[in-house]
Amino acid sequence: MIVATATALIILFGGGNALENYLVDIKKPVNATLESKETRGQVLSLSKTLDRQLKGLNKELTKMSEGLLELHTQYDSKPEDFEVTIGKMMSKREEGQKAILETRNEMKQLMSKEEWTQMFSFKK
Numbered sequence: 696m697i698v699a700t701a702t703a704l705i706i707l708f709g710g711g712n713a714l715e716n717y718l719v720d721i722k723k724p725v726n727a728t729l730e731s732k733e734t735r736g737q738v739l740s741l742s743k744t745l746d747r748q749l750k751g752l753n754k755e756l757t758k759m760s761e762g763l764l765e766l767h768t769q770y771d772s773k774p775e776d777f778e779v780t781i782g783k784m785m786s787k788r789e790e791g792q793k794a795i796l797e798t799r800n801e802m803k804q805l806m807s808k809e810e811w812t813q814m815f816s817f818k819k
Contacts, residue, residue, distance in 0.1 A: 719746040724817035734805050745798040752791045759784045 721742050729735045763780050766772045803811060 719749065721814070724814045727817070728810055728814040729806065737805055738802050741798050741801055745794060748794045749791055752787055752794075756784060756787050759787070 719742055722739060725735050725738050725742075729738065759780060763777065763784070766776050766780065806814065
């Protein structure tokens with residue numbers, strides 16, 4: 696049962712989002728690609744804000760994961776207890792995904808297609 700619980704946690708909540716990695720570590724490509732100091736500042740600010748949001752959400756998810764494992768160790772835990780916790784975790788995960796997509800869209804509006812393509816070619 697412990698293995699099943701741990702496996703479920705890894706499948707549901709493990710690993711970072713690939714798009715997240717493209718958006719939070721972009722200082723070098725931003726400075727190399729964007730000529731406008733104002734635009735560079737806006738894009739980097741969005742990236743920093745996203746990074747803080749995601750780190751906060753990840754801390755919350757870690758705490759919830761620990762709570763889920765604690766539920767597993769309690770003999771009297773009911774399936775409903777797990778469902779409530781997993782539901783909350785999925786909501787937090789969705790919140791992070793929305794933040795990533797919103798940040799991507801905000802960044803995209805600040806750049807031309809050419810700048811966007813060039814900036815993210817650094818990540819390949």
